[in-house]
Amino acid sequence: MKCFSFRDKLRFRQQKSAPELKTFGSGAAVHLIKSSCSVTSTRSIPELYEEKAQNLRVFTLPELKLATNGFSRLLKIGEGGFGSIYKGTIKRLDGKGQMITVAIKKLNPAGMQGHKQWVAEVQFLGVLDHPNLVKLIGYCAADSERGIQRLLVYEFMPNKSLDDHLFNKAYATLSWTARLQILIGAAQGLAYLHEGLEAQVIHRDFKSSNILLDEDFEARLSDFGLAREGPTAGHTHVSTAGVGTLGYAAPDYIESGHLTSKSDVWSFGVVLYEVLTGRRSLDMNRPKPEQKLLDWVRQYHADSRKFVMIIDPCLENQFSVAAARMIAKLADGCLQKSAKERPKMSEVVRVLMDASQLSMGDQSPIEGERAFMSLPDNSEPKNKEDQAGPSESWKKRMGHLTKLTEHVEGTHKGRRMILMMHREKVQ
Numbered sequence: 001m002k003c004f005s006f007r008d009k010l011r012f013r014q015q016k017s018a019p020e021l022k023t024f025g026s027g028a029a030v031h032l033i034k035s036s037c038s039v040t041s042t043r044s045i046p047e048l049y050e051e052k053a054q055n056l057r058v059f060t061l062p063e064l065k066l067a068t069n070g071f072s073r074l075l076k077i078g079e080g081g082f083g084s085i086y087k088g089t090i091k092r093l094d095g096k097g098q099m100i101t102v103a104i105k106k107l108n109p110a111g112m113q114g115h116k117q118w119v120a121e122v123q124f125l126g127v128l129d130h131p132n133l134v135k136l137i138g139y140c141a142a143d144s145e146r147g148i149q150r151l152l153v154y155e156f157m158p159n160k161s162l163d164d165h166l167f168n169k170a171y172a173t174l175s176w177t178a179r180l181q182i183l184i185g186a187a188q189g190l191a192y193l194h195e196g197l198e199a200q201v202i203h204r205d206f207k208s209s210n211i212l213l214d215e216d217f218e219a220r221l222s223d224f225g226l227a228r229e230g231p232t233a234g235h236t237h238v239s240t241a242g243v244g245t246l247g248y249a250a251p252d253y254i255e256s257g258h259l260t261s262k263s264d265v266w267s268f269g270v271v272l273y274e275v276l277t278g279r280r281s282l283d284m285n286r287p288k289p290e291q292k293l294l295d296w297v298r299q300y301h302a303d304s305r306k307f308v309m310i311i312d313p314c315l316e317n318q319f320s321v322a323a324a325r326m327i328a329k330l331a332d333g334c335l336q337k338s339a340k341e342r343p344k345m346s347e348v349v350r351v352l353m354d355a356s357q358l359s360m361g362d363q364s365p366i367e368g369e370r371a372f373m374s375l376p377d378n379s380e381p382k383n384k385e386d387q388a389g390p391s392e393s394w395k396k397r398m399g400h401l402t403k404l405t406e407h408v409e410g411t412h413k414g415r416r417m418i419l420m421m422h423r424e425k426v427q
């Protein structure tokens, strides 16, 4: 599923050298920040970027060609709205030691996303720093007679995306524990964006294909090309053109163009149901009543006995019904019609942690409810490794979760206002 901006057509600017990113942020945002600086001490993303820009490497096109064997099709690992992604290897900054494996995103000049998104991605990821966000190593901007070239170089994520593991039959089933671990990580990433920074950041394109998985299957949020700063102090929302992905974008945002962090919370609710059910938010290959996931799950309320029928059959009996109910209720909260009623992401993190603990103590998860599942008892898990207990790193991580949540709750909230709009189309 690719994202589209329908009103805000992309315009490519001619550049002869590496971009002066500070001049490319939203004009509205930059203006507002300047006018509000005397009142508050918060800084905008472009201002924060100026401080941190030196942490990003600037690559030349020949360097990245070399890294990818001339953008070899054999090294192509993905394709999205922005362009193609290649696996590559680059030298370390000091030129010593082993080469670093990276993912290189190459803008497709004919694509629907483009330079503006590229600049946003560089600025946001140049500033953001959290274990649940993908790390941007650097970028390349080159113009030649063949046109403009815009590339991004990221840390390589060896385990693809949550979307791949939930919906692509070629992958082994993600265990219940792994699902919870990924959800908590993704929620912590969003909580950091919404509540853990000087400037609030709204992702605007949160979905399972933008949750990449690192070597430990920890979630790493990616694709900040549509991200925007949140409203400034005294404002309830940012007015913008609607952008996002159909099936994930909050209806109130699509209708009104009023963007708040609660738009991301809605999208998180959609992903919660995708993880519970193993179904895509929109799936035109299913019978009509089942095509829209949110419409379908509405018939199986979390407190009803038939609730377990919506749980991903690939999980067989290896999940906690009590925790699943808790997560479905959380999802319903995230999917409240009124944005104000939706929980903050720090609250979402806390509930998911509770669900995770409940799962750990739930020894016979679906006892008494199997009749509704039509699944064999004592089924072997599909993938024993995945279905095994939590890893050491996960246990360690759980120990730190409470502290992290407390930290997020104590941090400053964003206060910027910016205009935007967006929408997407299903292909």
Ligand SMILES: Nc1ncnc2c1ncn2[C@@H]1O[C@H](COP(=O)(O)OP(=O)(O)OP(=O)(O)O)[C@@H](O)[C@H]1O
Binding pocket: 001, 002, 003, 077, 078, 079, 080, 081, 082, 083, 085, 102, 103, 134, 154, 155, 156, 157, 158, 160, 161, 209, 210, 212, 222, 223
């Ligand atoms: N840093 C990375 N490391 C490893 N693989 C990556 C990385 N970034 C992206 N990929 C791979 O490339 C795929 C495509 O990513 P991309 O973000 O371009 O498209 P998408 O998320 O599928 O769609 P959209 O353009 O709507 O976001 C991902 O699903 C993932 O498998």
Ligand SMILES: [Mg+2]
Binding pocket: 080, 209, 210, 222, 223
């Ligand atoms: Mg993506």
